[in-house]
Amino acid sequence: MDLTLVALLLLGFLLATLALGLWIGLALLVTGAAAIAFLTTAPVGTMAATAIWGDSNDWTLTALPMFLWMGEILYRTKVSDGLFRGLAPWLTAVPGRLLHVNVLGCAMFSAVSGSSTATCATVSRIALPELKKRGYPEPITIGSLAGAGTLGILIPPSIIMIVYAVAADVSILHLFIAGILPGLLVTALFSAYILGYGLLRPQAIPREASADWSARLRGLRELAPSLLLIVGVIAGIFSGVATATEVGALGVLGALVIAALMGTLNWRTFMQSAYSAVAVTCMIGLILQGSSVLSAAMAFTGIPRALAQWVAAMQLNPYLVIAALCVVYLLLGTALEGVSMILLTTSIALPIVVAAGFNPLWFGVFIVIMTELSTLSPPVGFNLFVLQMMTGRDAMYVTRATMPFFTLLVVAVAILAAFPEIVTWLPQKVMTR
């Protein structure tokens, strides 16, 4: 049978099982098993069991629960209050004023959190009521929180990056390092937008009593715990001594210390954070198991190789390939969340992208930004959900408020496609050292 036809049939089968409401991991698993059964003579059950076992006792994966747990602990502390009070005095004189707290607070929290939903929820919890009380316009407040919240997975550490690194077999730490400059780029784009908004519509931004230097220095003290943790995590990533898992474990310890100092650590929050981390780990684990079988099937049947050759034979402009993938991911992102999207596509898309001349690390950052966009795209966009619940506004309102920031992320993808060095320069620098 023609390989393309089989690929299409399998895709149809996968979509049908997904629509049925089968758990995503199991849908991937059964599709992979079907591919093996149709195209090869290999014993399906044994292959599936071996593939799943082989991938689930992989120790590189242990970074996942560590960073999840760290995020869960910080989510239950008052770190975000400190971020708000610490950043606010520095920004009272800048056009756009405290709106910048949203972006910078999210960027800073991202450097200790691996999840964009957690980042968005943590910073919004304090910033939303504070900005509302001061009379800031609601749409741009919501938009900047939803948009900047997605930095959680671009600025290391990042859960999504760990998942991609495992799927694409690249170093987690190198991918983390690759995310730093693009993360700063997106932060700068968001801040520039708010700056422009503040300059063009100065009357929309409420006046603030300007803060003096003593207030700013006091602010620094509020920021200290987060800054220390950020420095610790970044230093750990760059040192090259620690593995990603060790950095994560140290992060957990640091987060526990901060929680203890802030007085939010007790048996209940400790247990809750651990339970949540386990639940999310298992959720990702089940999808990973399904994707192990699917990847094994793909490697066995040669479908991705054939597709990559097919795309390469068309001699397409590499930018066209990226643009096409961009559209595919935007569509996928409306219905799927990031982990499933990445595990579903990496084994197929990566060979194509590499054939088009892009680096696997670059594609990792690309796919992370695509995931960020998916958290902002209805009907299934987690950051939109977070802000819907926190503001009580409907999906349309929140989506519209987020549109400028959605567009800025697409602009960021274009910039990164034009200048891939933004992604690859820093990791190369570290690797050759």
Add this chain to the structure above:
Amino acid sequence: MLFLILIAALTLAQIASRLMGTSVPSADDFAGFCMAGCVFLGMTYTLRSGGHIRVLTLLAHLSPGPRRVLEVAAAAAAVAIVGTLTWYAGEMLLVTRSAGEYTLGQVPVPKWIPMLFMVTGLAVFLIALLDELVRVLRGGKPIYVVREEESTTSIKPTAE
């Protein structure tokens, strides 16, 4: 029983974290086993807290009748898939044990021992899925559906 599994999974996660900092011989191997243990043994808890994700776009737009049909189909398919997988995981364990395979690390461990996590985890997961299938066949609401509905009215941090 569920509680026991939870505690086991948590202890494993904690052991894993403690192992990371020190250089215990074969720590990588053990961390990997802990990871497998955590994932497989925690799967049931995650199911019952509505943590495993699925695409609800279609289901949410159906009226109760057709939705129930699909829910039954989804639960039945899950039972079939997990059942088959449990069977073959068990077979893999027995084959590995009779072949006497050991891990290659500093501390050799018979490979079938960590595989026990996978087999027991899957078996418990299968029982929980069967339980849900029976409930939905009797016209009840599976626990994960109840949790899924709750989670649209409360904020829960996810992986993204």
